[in-house]
Amino acid sequence: MTFDARAHDGRRRRTRRHRHSALLLGGVLACVLTVSTAAGRAAVESPPAAAQPNPATDVALDLRAVESKAQEIYRRAMPAVVSVSGGSGVVVSADGYVLTVAHVGVRSGRRVTITFPDGTAVRGRTLGNDRGEVDAGLIKIDGDGPFPFVPMGRSADLQRGTWCLAVGYPVRFERGKPPALRIGRVLQSQPHAIITDCTIMGGDSGGPLLDLEGNLIGISSRCDDRLTTNIHVAIDCYRANWERLVAGEDFASTPWSVAYLGVDRVEDSSEPRIGWIYDGSGAAQAGLQVGDLLLKFDGTTLSQYDQLPPLIERRRPGDEVEIEVRRGDDQLTLKAKLGAREDWVGRFQNWWRRDQQYRKNDARVRAACRAAMAVTTATLEVLADGQLVAWGTVVDPRGYVVTKASLLSGEISCRVAGGAAWPATLVRASLEHDLALLKVDAGTLTAVTWRTDPVVTGTLVAAVAPDGEAAAIGVVSAEPRAVPRSERYGHRRAWLGISLGEAEAGVAITEVFARTAASRAGLQVGDAIQSIDGQAMRSADEIVQTVGSRAPGDSISIVIERGDQQLTKKAVLGRPQREEDQWGGGRFSERREGFPQVLPHDTPITPEQCGGPLVDGDGRVVGINIARAVRVTSYALPADVVQQFVAQLE
Numbered sequence: 105m106t107f108d109a110r111a112h113d114g115r116r117r118r119t120r121r122h123r124h125s126a127l128l129l130g131g132v133l134a135c136v137l138t139v140s141t142a143a144g145r146a147a148v149e150s151p152p153a154a155a156q157p158n159p160a161t162d163v164a165l166d167l168r169a170v171e172s173k174a175q176e177i178y179r180r181a182m183p184a185v186v187s188v189s190g191g192s193g194v195v196v197s198a199d200g201y202v203l204t205v206a207h208v209g210v211r212s213g214r215r216v217t218i219t220f221p222d223g224t225a226v227r228g229r230t231l232g233n234d235r236g237e238v239d240a241g242l243i244k245i246d247g248d249g250p251f252p253f254v255p256m257g258r259s260a261d262l263q264r265g266t267w268c269l270a271v272g273y274p275v276r277f278e279r280g281k282p283p284a285l286r287i288g289r290v291l292q293s294q295p296h297a298i299i300t301d302c303t304i305m306g307g308d309s310g311g312p313l314l315d316l317e318g319n320l321i322g323i324s325s326r327c328d329d330r331l332t333t334n335i336h337v338a339i340d341c342y343r344a345n346w347e348r349l350v351a352g353e354d355f356a357s358t359p360w361s362v363a364y365l366g367v368d369r370v371e372d373s374s375e376p377r378i379g380w381i382y383d384g385s386g387a388a389q390a391g392l393q394v395g396d397l398l399l400k401f402d403g404t405t406l407s408q409y410d411q412l413p414p415l416i417e418r419r420r421p422g423d424e425v426e427i428e429v430r431r432g433d434d435q436l437t438l439k440a441k442l443g444a445r446e447d448w449v450g451r452f453q454n455w456w457r458r459d460q461q462y463r464k465n466d467a468r469v470r471a472a473c474r475a476a477m478a479v480t481t482a483t484l485e486v487l488a489d490g491q492l493v494a495w496g497t498v499v500d501p502r503g504y505v506v507t508k509a510s511l512l513s514g515e516i517s518c519r520v521a522g523g524a525a526w527p528a529t530l531v532r533a534s535l536e537h538d539l540a541l542l543k544v545d546a547g548t549l550t551a552v553t554w555r556t557d558p559v560v561t562g563t564l565v566a567a568v569a570p571d572g573e574a575a576a577i578g579v580v581s582a583e584p585r586a587v588p589r590s591e592r593y594g595h596r597r598a599w600l601g602i603s604l605g606e607a608e609a610g611v612a613i614t615e616v617f618a619r620t621a622a623s624r625a626g627l628q629v630g631d632a633i634q635s636i637d638g639q640a641m642r643s644a645d646e647i648v649q650t651v652g653s654r655a656p657g658d659s660i661s662i663v664i665e666r667g668d669q670q671l672t673k674k675a676v677l678g679r680p681q682r683e684e685d686q687w688g689g690g691r692f693s694e695r696r697e698g699f700p701q702v703l704p705h706d707t708p709i710t711p712e713q714c715g716g717p718l719v720d721g722d723g724r725v726v727g728i729n730i731a732r733a734v735r736v737t738s739y740a741l742p743a744d745v746v747q748q749f750v751a752q753l754e
Contacts, residue, residue, distance in 0.1 A: 175562030187277035189605030200245030204310030236356030257319025272311025329688030495716030507715035578707030589698030
């Protein structure tokens with residue numbers, strides 16, 4: 105069976121005000137965030153032009169082709185994706201130029217360690233940074249290489265709906281773990297920023313955004329609390345300011361200081377009719393309405409919508425313009441005061457409602473998975489004392505079902521979606537895998553078909569719902585690996601509330617989280633930590649271990665360098681904040697570590713969807729979902745692990 109479908113979503117035409125709170129991604133959340141250090145040749149002066157974007161926006165979606173491309177591109181690009189200063193970067197030239205974001209580099213002209221996926225560490229120096237609304241940074245590796253690299257493409261002509269890949273080191277770099285892969289689609293593309301639903305988080309800052317030809321189209325920068333708000337610096341920003349970056353210049357661009365009316369066209373139409381009005385814009389204040397047909401803009405007759413943007417951009421923010429419109433049978437003349445696009449994040453505050461039809465998990469894409477959903481009859485709802493707590497997967501037609509053990513309590517039952525519940529008996533459970541085997545008396549059930557060949561990074565997968573639909577799709581983001589148990593998610597470990605990178609003298613703070621011990625102590629981004637309680641701190645790992653060994657409520661003395669000053673700060677350590685409060689995207693599973701082996705993927709499941717099957721494009725089960733771990737990652741128990749557990753029935 106293949107992944108393919110045609111579909112269209114209805115368009116949203118209303119205005120609505122939404123909160124948009126962008127989060128920088130530069131460090132890693134833990135008691136403090138760690139950075140490991142690990143390499144590079146493209147002629148930057150004349151990189152190959154990017155191929156035309158994938159036109160699969162309103163036509164049949166060939167997900168098989170997407171899967172094949174994703175696997176190929178990841179293999180090609182992975183050697184050039186590096187870890188640097190608590191974030192990520194990507195080598196774009198054989199002689200060692202590395203693109204990242206400004207908030208990872210901290211400041212120009214400092215020494216840094218760049219770590220390649222194989223653990224090779226090289227030294228380099230930060231060059232220029234655009235610290236304005238663009239958030240671009242450049243690093244040069246010492247030596248001439250050659251180094252593995254990714255070619256720079258173009259971002260000017262990106263289309264909404266174009267499939268793309270994000271690669272980086274979420275949380276932090278760990279030796280032996282290659283960078284993670286996420287898949288998504290372009291939701292908005294502007295000259296200086298790209299928004300995608302390639303889910304990213306702390307540690308991914310500076311990592312590459314790639315098209316399906318393997319060209320670099322953006323650099324990951326920040327995210328919002330919605331999984332679909334992932335913001336990347338457009339690659340054309342680096343091209344436009346290449347000489348300034350190479351020269352080591354620190355500057356601050358304000359790309360949106362242009363006139364702005366606040367309207368958008370009707371989708372799939374060339375006529376000058378208003379299809380969208382942005383909240384708080386000059387258009388909204390002037391009384392323009394969705395559906396108005398634009399006749400004239402300041403005396404210029406309009407026959408097509410494309411005539412309007414150039415006319416607006418010739419004006420200045422604050423200019424008052426006269427706009428003639430036809431509204432029903434009436435012809436009106438309205439006066440509008442043009443605003444300024446100075447906040448590029450705010451420019452996108454309404455994009456998400458308009459572009460739902462372009463998301464990787466929209467109705468069309470989920471429909472493309474239906475050919476693989478024959479397994480849906482093997483997905484059940486699992487109830488505890490009559491309340492839905494998890495999904496279950498039928499692994500034997502005699503009524504044997506596996507599910508997530510730690511979600512079970514009280515009287516257990518199972519049912520098909522919307523059907524009557526059957527009492528279930530717990531046969532056995534594995535604490536190691538958090539897996540339970542249930543027996544239901546429901547006659548003959550349909551059992552799953554297991555995938556037996558290896559699953560590689562870049563394999564498209566779908567979480568199967570009991571109602572016969574794909575709950576969500578995603579991609580296998582890393583090879584199977586162990587997730588050791590730690591105290592990371594516990595409540596006894598102390599937490600300072602910072603992200604860390606390298607500094608010339610000590611370890612640099614790259615982010616200070618609000619309402620934490622660090623913010624209350626007056627620590628600031630750029631501070632270089634010298635010592636804690638008299639003990640010299642030579643690395644981020646030492647700080648993590650030192651803070652993590654203390655208890656919440658303990659007071660510590662931190663010596664920092666701030667510019668030419670040496671200061672001592674007192675901090676009273678707190679408890680770890682809930683990660684979902686910082687990274688967003690909904691709740692995480694309570695049990696999400698201590699697994700001997702999991703298959704990481706970026707399918708956005710909820711804790712209650714654990715226990716259900718994760719399938720490939722042929723409907724074969726590659727694993728059983730067992731945890732939503734962090735914003736970017738869900739875990740499935742690999743098929744062979746579950747089969748070994750079930751085999752004890754024999």
